[in-house]
Amino acid sequence: MYEESVNTMISETLCLFPRLTRPLSTMIHHKTKGNPFFVSRLLLSLSKEGLLRPSLSLRRWEWDKEKIQCQKLPDDIVIFLTNLIRVLPEDVKSSLFVLSCFGASADRAFIKTLESALETKLLDNLDLAVSEGLLDKIDDQYRFSHDRIQEAAYTMMDVQVRRLTHFNHGMALAPLADGEDDESNLLLLSAANQLNLAGPEAVQDRSQNVIAATLNLRAGKKAMEMSDFEAAHSYFDCGISFLRDFDCGISFLRENHWDEYYDLSLELFDLAAKCTLVNGDLVSLQLFTEQVLAYGRSFQDKLNVMYFVTCSLAYSSRLPEAIEKGLDILSKLGIELREHGMSMETCVQETKDFLSRYTDDEILNMRQMTDPTMIMAMKFLGKLVTGMTQIMPKSAPYVTQQIIELSLLHGLSPVSPTGFVHLGSSMAKLGDISGGYHYVKLAHSLLDKVGSRESAGEVICFGTQVRAYVEPLQATLEYYNEGYAAAMASGDVLQAAVNSFFRCSSFLFAGENLQTLREKFVEVIKFMEQRKIVILMVQTQYILRSMLKLIGTDEEPKHVSDEEQNILATNNSTMTTYYYQKLYISFMFRSYDDTKHYTEKYLACIGNTWANLLLGHASFSFYVGLVSFWFARKEDEQIWYERGEKSKLALKKWTESSLWTFENKWLLLEAEQSFCNNDFEAAKTYYKKAVSSAKDHKPYFHAILLSLRRETAECLLSAPRNKMYLWTR
Numbered sequence: 001m002y003e004e005s006v007n008t009m010i011s012e013t014l015c016l017f018p019r020l021t022r023p024l025s026t027m028i029h030h031k032t033k034g035n036p037f038f039v040s041r042l043l044l045s046l047s048k049e050g051l052l053r054p055s056l057s058l059r060r061w062e063w064d065k066e067k068i069q070c071q072k073l074p075d076d077i078v079i080f081l082t083n084l085i086r087v088l089p090e091d092v093k094s095s096l097f098v099l100s101c102f103g104a105s106a107d108r109a110f111i112k113t114l115e116s117a118l119e120t121k122l123l124d125n126l127d128l129a130v131s132e133g134l135l136d137k138i139d140d141q142y143r144f145s146h147d148r149i150q151e152a153a154y155t156m157m158d159v160q161v162r163r164l165t166h167f168n169h170g171m172a173l174a175p176l177a178d179g180e181d182d183e184s185n186l187l188l189l190s191a192a193n194q195l196n197l198a199g200p201e202a203v204q205d206r207s208q209n210v211i212a213a214t215l216n217l218r219a220g221k222k223a224m225e226m227s228d229f230e231a232a233h234s235y236f237d238c239g240i241s242f243l244r245d246f247d248c249g250i251s252f253l254r255e256n257h258w259d260e261y262y263d264l265s266l267e268l269f270d271l272a273a274k275c276t277l278v279n280g281d282l283v284s285l286q287l288f289t290e291q292v293l294a295y296g297r298s299f300q301d302k303l304n305v306m307y308f309v310t311c312s313l314a315y316s317s318r319l320p321e322a323i324e325k326g327l328d329i330l331s332k333l334g335i336e337l338r339e340h341g342m343s344m345e346t347c348v349q350e351t352k353d354f355l356s357r358y359t360d361d362e363i364l365n366m367r368q369m370t371d372p373t374m375i376m377a378m379k380f381l382g383k384l385v386t387g388m389t390q391i392m393p394k395s396a397p398y399v400t401q402q403i404i405e406l407s408l409l410h411g412l413s414p415v416s417p418t419g420f421v422h423l424g425s426s427m428a429k430l431g432d433i434s435g436g437y438h439y440v441k442l443a444h445s446l447l448d449k450v451g452s453r454e455s456a457g458e459v460i461c462f463g464t465q466v467r468a469y470v471e472p473l474q475a476t477l478e479y480y481n482e483g484y485a486a487a488m489a490s491g492d493v494l495q496a497a498v499n500s501f502f503r504c505s506s507f508l509f510a511g512e513n514l515q516t517l518r519e520k521f522v523e524v525i526k527f528m529e530q531r532k533i534v535i536l537m538v539q540t541q542y543i544l545r546s547m548l549k550l551i552g553t554d555e556e557p558k559h560v561s562d563e564e565q566n567i568l569a570t571n572n573s574t575m576t577t578y579y580y581q582k583l584y585i586s587f588m589f590r591s592y593d594d595t596k597h598y599t600e601k602y603l604a605c606i607g608n609t610w611a612n613l614l615l616g617h618a619s620f621s622f623y624v625g626l627v628s629f630w631f632a633r634k635e636d637e638q639i640w641y642e643r644g645e646k647s648k649l650a651l652k653k654w655t656e657s658s659l660w661t662f663e664n665k666w667l668l669l670e671a672e673q674s675f676c677n678n679d680f681e682a683a684k685t686y687y688k689k690a691v692s693s694a695k696d697h698k699p700y701f702h703a704i705l706l707s708l709r710r711e712t713a714e715c716l717l718s719a720p721r722n723k724m725y726l727w728t729r
Contacts, residue, residue, distance in 0.1 A: 001034040009039065014061040024052075024063050037146050038080065044133055045084065081152035088132070093156075095125035096134065100153040101166055101194065105143035113187065117172040167202035170194030174215055185222055192219035196238040203242070210261060212242040217268055224271070227489050233275035233284075239268045258295040266292065270304040277308045278491040280531040285312060299332065303376040310380070314387050315494055315533045317567045323392065326384045333377045337384070340398045344611060347397035348426050351404055352435075358408065360442055364449050369411035378406065382415040382455065385422050386494075390535075390573040393611035397426050414452035417443040421459045425612035428466045433657045436613065440466045457487025457495035461502060468615045472660040472697075473510050477503060493531045500524045501540055502615070508543070509619050514551050521547065538567050539577045546581045550588065572609035576602065580620055587627050592634070599627050603643075618654055621647040622665045629672040641676060648673055664693035 001009070007025035011018045032038040046052035046068065055062040085093060098114070099106060099122075106114075108123070115122045126142050129135045136143045144150040157165065173191035177184050195212045203209055216239030223232035243257055243265060258265050273288040289305040296302040306329060313322035327337055342350070355363075369375055381403050388396040403419030421443035428436030440463040447456050460483030467476045480503035487496035504520050521544045528537035567574050583598035606620070625647030631640040651666035671686030 001029075001036055001039070003029045003034070006032075006034060006039060009036075010043070013043065016060060020060075023065065024068075027065070027068055037148065041080065041084070081149055082156055085134070085149075085153055085156060088129070089125075091121065092125045092128050092132075093153075094120075095122045096129055096153045097157055097165070098122060098169070099126065099135075099142065100144075100150050101162070101169060101197070102190070104147060104150050105141055108140040108142065109183075110186070110190075111142065113176065114169075114173075117176060118169070163198045163202045165198075166194045167198035170196075170198065170215075171208065171211070174211060177215070177218075188215070188222060189219050192216050192235060192238075195242075196235075200242050200244055209242050209244075210264070213239040213261070213264055213268065215239075216242065217264065217271075220268075220271060220275075224275070224491065227491075229275045229278040229491055233272060233279060233281075236268050236272035236275060240265075240272065243268075262297065266296065266301060273305050273308045274491060277312055278493050278531070280493075282312055282316075282532055285309070300373050300376070303329070303373075307376065307379055307383070310383060311494070312532070314383060315531070315535070317534050317563045317570075319387050319391060319535060320570055323384060323387050326380050326387075330377060330380050330384075333373060333380075335377055335381070335402065337395070337399060337402065340395070342398060344394050344397050344426065345430060347401050348423070348430060351397070351401045351423055352427075354401075354405060354408075360445075363408070363442065364445055366408060366449075367411045368451060369407070369413040369416075371410065374406070374410050375413050378403065378413040378415040381406075382418045382458070385418065386458065389422070389611040390609060391571055393572075393609055396422070396611035400426065412446065412450045414450050414454035416450055416455075417446040417459045418455045419443075420446060421463045422612065425462050425466055428469060428613035429611065429617075431653070433466070433469050433613075433654075436466050437470050453486055454490045454492070457483050457490065457492050457499060459483075460486060461495055461499045462612055465502060465612065465614045468506065468661060469613065469618075469654055469657050471658065473506065473615075473658075477506055477510070480506070494533055494536075497524070497528050497531065497533045497536055500527065501536055504540075505543065506615055508547070509615055514547050518544070518547055518551065534563065535567055535571055535574060538564050539574050542577050542581045546585050549585050572605055575605050576609045579605065580623075583627065584623055587623065587630075595627055596631060599624065599631075618651065618662060618665070621650045622669070625651070625669045626672060629669070629676050632676050644669070644673060644676070660697055664690050664697065667693055 003026065006029045007018050007022055010025045010028065011021045014021060028039055028042060032042055043052065046063070050064075051068050052061065052063045054060070085096060088096070098118070098120075099111075102110075111122050111126065126135060127137070130137045130142070134145055134149050136145050144153075154162070170191045170193075173187050173194065177188035177191050192215050195215060200209070200212075203212070216235045220232040220235035220239065223229070223235060243261055269288050269292050273285055273292070276282070276285040276288060285308060289309055292305040293302055306325075310322050310325050310329070313319070313325065330337060340347075369378070381399055385396050385399040385403065388399060400419050400422040403415060404423060407413065407416040407419060420439050424436040424439030424443065426436070427433075427439065443459050443463060447453055447459060460479055464476050464479040464483065467479065480499045483499035484496050484503075487493070487499060501524060504517065504524055507517055507520070521540060525537055525540050525544065528534075528540065568578055569575075579598050579602035583595055583602050586594035586598055602620075603624070610617075625644050628640045628644035628647065631637065632644055648666065648669035651662055651669055655662040655666045667686050667690035671683045671690060674680075674683035674686055
């Protein structure tokens with residue numbers, strides 16, 4: 001603060017005119033350099049020492065100017081506060097030291113528990129500290145008046161004393177943290193935090209290593225339940241460090257570490273590896289994996305980390321490698337998926353025939369899978385089907401078939417619902433939307449039956465894509481929030497990202513404001529970048545670039561990374577997205593040659609991607625239909641007319657299942673086809689119906705107008721209240 005501000009503060013505190021307090025404020029400003037907290041503590045200190053006192057004769061405050069000027073004050077506020085604490089009674093100081101070890105504040109109930117655990121008085125001493133102004137007591141919570149007071153109390157202890165103090169606190173609280181209630185959970189995390197602040201150097205006998213490691217394992221699991229995977233990783237990492245011996249402060253992993261504490265070590269390393277995957281820390285994932293692969297006693301014990309590595313490959317630009325690795329592991333587990341030789345249609349039909357033996361109730365009441373190896377095999381199958389549906393769509397239904405058959409033969413696992421949701425999605429892709437919708441709903445019902453919501457993010461995500469072909473699109477959008485939350489709760493960051501991606505894409509399809517949507521896409525890309533979900537991030541960036549061009553901000557990258565080029569060359573879904581966005585923008589800006597070039601490229605690769613029915617397929621068909629009829633008018637080539645008609649029929653079929661979502665787009669393609677046939681009256685009628693349908697389903701109004709040709713739109717929307725800017729030919 002400036003000197004004038006200090007004088008105002010002191011004047012108001014002492015209830016004196018500013019001209020009277022100026023000499024005092026000048027001295028205090030000089031000594032405190034205007035630090036507000038330092039000023040208040042110095043005033044309190046001067047009052048206690050009698051250098052600032054009330055005068056009965058003068059009926060106001062007075063001060064000893066000479067003695068205040070001669071008083072030496074430390075430059076560092078922490079040293080000043082340390083001096084204040086040092087003169088307190090020993091038991092009050094000790095209680096402040098204890099409180100400082102737990103941070104800036106603590107509840108009265110926790111301090112009472114701490115009193116019992118440490119067998120020492122704390123509350124009465126802390127009340128004395130409150131009277132001294134070092135603590136505030138608010139709603140049964142003791143809080144340091146300033147963070148520098150907590151820092152001063154904490155640093156007054158020698159480093160080694162602090163370490164031992166933390167360790168003793170942790171060991172004292174550990175026996176009290178055995179329950180599952182909220183209070184026990186708080187004590188568990190507090191005990192683990194205290195042990196970790198002490199570090200393995202504070203261990204006094206080897207039995208304490210196991211106690212500390214086990215406590216960290218439990219704390220890490222609790223953090224995972226709360227979806228705090230960064231905190232969980234820290235607990236697991238600390239638990240691992242407590243399984244080490246120390247010599248002169250240098251740590252090394254004992255050679256018999258895995259022999260003595262094998263089960264504890266395996267679980268710590270497995271869960272630490274999972275957390276690093278969720279957090280996008282692939283370097284640490286590799287380190288933890290190497291340990292398990294080196295010291296694991298069996299192939300089954302290594303399956304967890306091999307699964308996490310497979311996931312990390314699938315997230316990155318190495319999806320083909322992830323699929324091959326998954327196939328190899330499943331082969332070793334006795335599940336051979338290569339060279340099955342069946343078409344997508346055959347696999348789906350065989351799966352439907354197999355399921356015809358069971359009623360829905362029988363499936364929902366199926367026993368639980370108990371074989372740990374089979375449960376892990378199911379996890380690999382679940383990861384495979386997600387990857388294969390992008391780049392090996394003809395093989396994905398066979399994996400789905402295996403998931404369903406194994407579930408009904410060996411019992412339901414957390415992955416079982418994904419088999420049913422992918423079956424429903426494949427059936428819808430092949431044209432049976434009603435049947436596919438049935439299995440999507442069955443998959444949702446199974447989530448509550450399998451004893452885990454581990455796959456809820458994936459089930460909700462792909463199920464919602466099918467729901468959008470039956471239910472009004474706006475009604476389905478919030479499902480993705482549920483899917484995102486479920487995926488994050490289970491640590492499935494890929495499905496969390498996919499839910500976010502599909503939610504943004506669905507908003508785009510529904511005609512959301514592009515400026516608002518731009519911010520959502522940027523947030524999703526940032527999330528993917530942090531978690532190293534590269535393939536989906538690249539696809540999301542392609543869509544964002546198209547949006548920026550429509551907005552009027554051309555941010556085309558000057559350099560395309562080698563990784564992006566590799567993804568584009570090896571991932572069919574990415575290639576399809578790239579060519580579609582190129583044809584879309586070329587069409588919107590009426591670049592005829594570019595539109596034709598990218599449309600041919602898109603049509604060449606669309607047949608070899610995505611075994612699932614996605615909302616994007618409707619968008620693809622709609623714009624390919626517009627483009628095709630445009631080319632048919634320009635070039636009078638039958639192939640373009642046939643492509644346009646194929647898209648129109650697809651939209652017509654989807655309209656039968658969801659009038660709300662698709663009718664306006666089907667009607668517009670009918671209008672475009674009529675225009676191609678020179679049936680202008682029919683074209684005008686269909687155009688009007690398309691606009692009317694879009695008005696009835698308001699979120700689509702802007703989108704449908706954007707798709708109309710200028711001359712038709714101007715005829716239909718000539719009234720001033722309907723004027724809007726449309727793109728030109």
